[in-house]
Amino acid sequence: MLYLPHLRLKCWLCVVRSRSTLSMLFFTDSGLIRLGDKEVLLSRQSKICLTFLCEHAGEIISKERLQDACWKQYGTVVSENTVRQTLFRLRKSLASLGVVEDILETQGYAGYRLRPDYIIVVPNTHEFRLMEQRSTIETAKENIHPDTHSLQQPLSAVKPIVSKSKLITCILFLFCLFFATGAYLRSQQFIHPLHYSEAVNQDGHTFYISNYVKNNNAELMSRVNYWLIKMKIKTTQNSKIYINSDHGNSINLFVCNGDIEADNSYCESMAVIGRNHP
Structure with a gap:
């Protein structure tokens, strides 16, 4: 044909x-x-x-x-x-x-x-340039294969291996995959399950200490009590204090008016930085 x-x-x-x-x-x-x-x-x-x-x-x-x-x-x-x-x-x-x-x-x-x-x-x-290229390719083909029919479709020899759109799609896919992997690994570093100890009563407050606390518990609770009074944070007999972590001189805790798991509980987040207390 x-x-x-x-x-x-x-x-x-x-x-x-x-x-x-x-x-x-x-x-x-x-x-x-x-x-x-x-x-x-x-x-x-x-x-x-x-x-x-x-x-x-x-x-x-x-x-x-x-x-x-x-x-x-x-x-x-x-x-x-x-x-x-x-x-x-x-x-x-x-x-x-x-x-x-x-x-x-x-x-x-x-x-x-x-x-x-x-x-x-x-x-x-x-x-016009495309036709010039086609003519050049056909001339080269005829010189190599003189018996080849001159009406063969000329662009088959220069068909691109990978189209530009497919290449861009592959690059975007790899970028998204890299971003998602990085986000997952990062989340594993910041999201940790907390396990609290049994309730400990000291200075009229009920404390729960997580497994990420490394310092002395008695000194830690003393510091927290000092700052609760210093900052005039209201607590009741039902208040419960959940100490999440301590890193060096910093303490992270929740002050809740009930059990932290209860739906009707209200908690305040608090961070203690430094050791300036008696």
């Missing part, structure tokens, strides 16, 4: 190459003009004018019609002098490519005429 779309593109490229010695390529999306190994980039207004003239190559375009199509249509009103200056710059750009012939002719007061068959319009620069 013939690959007809590729045949059409390939033949179009062949036509361009066969005429490249006489014709310029005009890429309307970028405003680039190419003749052989020379290139020139047009200004926005010159690109608009040349595009319109190429669409009507061989016709005599009046100044008024050129003004309407290339300026007024885009919301700008200009004088005839502006039109002449723009076409002057356009001729100068063409001359920089080594064009000797007067491709853009002035027809007296009638207007301007772009000579046909000198400029080939290429609407999309990317597609």
